[in-house]
Amino acid sequence: MTRTDREHLDVLIVGAGVSGIGAAHHLRARFPDRTFAILEAQDARGGTWWTHRFPGARSDSDLFTYGYRHKPWVGPSIAAGGAILDYLDEVIEEDDLAGHIRYHHRVTALSWSSEEHRWTAEVTRTDTDERVTLTASFLWMCQGYYNHDEPYTPEWPGTDRYAGTIVHPQAWPADLDHTGRRVLVIGSGATAATLVPALAKSADHVTMLQRSPSYWFPSPKVHELATMLEPLQLPPDWTHEILRRQYTQQLDWLAAVGHEDPDQLHTFLMDAITPLLPEGTDIEKHFTPRYRPWQQRIAIVPDGDLFEAMRDGRASVVTDTITEFTEEGVRVSSGEVLEADVVVTATGFDLSVFGDIPFAVDGEPVDFSQRVTWHGMMISGVPNMAYAFGYFRHSWTLRVDLVNDVVARIVERMGERGARTVVPELRPQDADMELREWSDPENFNPNYVLRSQDRMFKQGDREPWTHMQEYAHDRTALPEADVDDGLSYR
Structure with a gap:
């Protein structure tokens, strides 16, 4: 079943987990007049905390840094998954986000048109098989970093x-x-x-x-x-x-x-x-x-x-x-x-590159393994798209809050310049830049990262083309990030 009408939004957020709900909070706070929707493939909010229902599921980070900067955590430092879902529910209620979240909406394709200055999202309703098409001026990928449907399990004889x-x-x-x-x-x-x-x-x-x-x-x-x-x-x-x-x-x-x-x-x-x-x-x-x-x-x-x-x-x-x-x-x-x-x-998971959703820019498929990250939040040659990627060794949300601040500054700069498009592009001085693996094994080497290196985007040997910094670096560097350096507005 296909619905032919196309709803247009200012911002489309993919994922209603910690990252997506956090992005929506920043959007409401900084741009209250923008229209937006959050698409979530699962049947409820929470992402990881909805998927993980095994006995004892709890945080592996303290909740005072895992919780949002704007929303005080009240309770023990280490909390069960249910308490974290309750916390997210409070954020959804306080920011009036419930009406913006669309559950059972799985994004199956994303394509950008430079002529129209917009993204087109092909979506399948997982509860009805209905196919829906949405368009948006800006895309905010908050889908998480692993495949929720297919966990990693080695093959053993017998x-x-x-x-x-x-x-x-x-x-x-x-x-x-x-x-x-x-x-x-x-x-x-x-x-x-x-x-x-x-x-x-x-x-x-x-x-x-x-x-x-x-x-x-x-x-x-x-x-x-x-x-x-x-x-x-x-x-x-x-x-x-x-x-x-x-x-x-x-x-x-x-x-x-x-x-x-x-x-x-x-x-x-x-x-x-x-x-x-x-x-x-x-x-x-x-x-x-x-x-x-x-x-x-x-x-x-x-x-x-x-x-x-x-x-x-x-x-x-x-x-x-x-x-x-x-x-x-x-x-x-x-x-x-x-x-x-x-x-x-308990053998881990497989990293997922932007939810394994096929991307295209002006009709050309995007191979993310050949692209470079801009400060770990945008991708070279991919217009009007930001993504949330937190820390592995620190609390995830510490970085998500910092990324959301920078994305908000980029959107503000677009308004100041009257631009409809912003896209990361390598500068002339980056022509001979060494491209490095997304994660340096000398720095961070768990198997789920090493298994996925060939599918992930690259990073450079200099800013703004770097990723996976420590919070001690990012909490100073990201607020000071030059949103003109390596970004083209038009």
């Missing part, structure tokens, strides 16, 4: 003969009961750090199987500073700002030491977990990573709950590689079979 249940956390069945059952969790990243202690509360036993160890940090759910401030009964925005600055200082320290003295950071992280591990643990084998600290995200363990489950004997860790699945469980390279009734493949 999965077809395994008699138990295999489930990926990203597609957790609502009716899966693990009570009293033996559970094997494959992986040791942030998702495993959440799942293992949650499952261990009612499972017979939970085994975490890892190829190699990760770095962990036993952070308190409630910061000791928050406990000190509570009797003072400060206004929520005061408490929010104080704790936001405290956590930012902590992030700055981790980033600085991770780059300047990784051995010191390694010692700090190992000293933090060693007293919490079961007596006799082989720390070298199970808890000493092969990579430099800060090359990957440090997994948060609220109040050390993962290690508590291990001390109590409800959970354990095996470090080995998978040879095959058997009828009873998983055989590892040592020859041991880890018997399990449920196998959870």
Whole structure:
């Protein structure tokens, strides 16, 4: 079924997760007269927090920096997914955004016309199969960074003969009961750090199987500073700002030491977990990573709950590689079979380049792997399009807020110049610029990034063509970014 009428909007936002809702807030605050809509393929808001429904799903960042700059977070520093959805609902209500969000709207193609100075979005209603066409003067891509529909799962021999249940956390069945059952969790990243202690509360036993160890940090759910401030009964925005600055200082320290003295950071992280591990643990084998600290995200363990489950004997860790699945469980390279009734493949996700939506500019398909980013928020040769991409090692939203500020300045500059189009274009001095991978493996090297390098856009060796900076850099550099440098208005 196709609807032929075309609605035109000033701004089209793709995605109603943390990034899209944040972008809409900035749009309402800075440009209250602009018409806009938020298209969301899922049936509710939240993005990651709507997709992730596995036991114990919670933040892996403190909420005082993960929450929006304009909206004080009230509650523990580490919160469950439901509390984060409640927070987003409050933002939607306060900004009167509900009427602008269109659920079940999956964007299937985006094309730009220089003649018309507008984007055309082809959309399919996931609930009715109706096809809708929208046009917009400006496109704001806030669809997130991974494929919500198809999680990453390696191929292992023998999965077809395994008699138990295999489930990926990203597609957790609502009716899966693990009570009293033996559970094997494959992986040791942030998702495993959440799942293992949650499952261990009612499972017979939970085994975490890892190829190699990760770095962990036993952070308190409630910061000791928050406990000190509570009797003072400060206004929520005061408490929010104080704790936001405290956590930012902590992030700055981790980033600085991770780059300047990784051995010191390694010692700090190992000293933090060693007293919490079961007596006799082989720390070298199970808890000493092969990579430099800060090359990957440090997994948060609220109040050390993962290690508590291990001390109590409800959970354990095996470090080995998978040879095959058997009828009873998983055989590892040592020859041991880890018997399990449920196998959870906490093996990560695949990065998605702008939702894997086909883009075209004036009829020519856009190959993003041949394009260059402008400050990690626009793409060379792609007009009137901004995108939200946060941090991996810091709170995602810290960067989203900064990006939204710059996008607002760009839109204001368009108005000042009477321009209908803004497009990043390499400058004459960039003709011989070295093009680098989207993510430097020496800086950040988790598998989900390395698997996707060939599909992602490039960055240059100089500003404004760089990406993936630390917050300590961006919070000064982005507010000062020259919105004329590398951008053409016409």
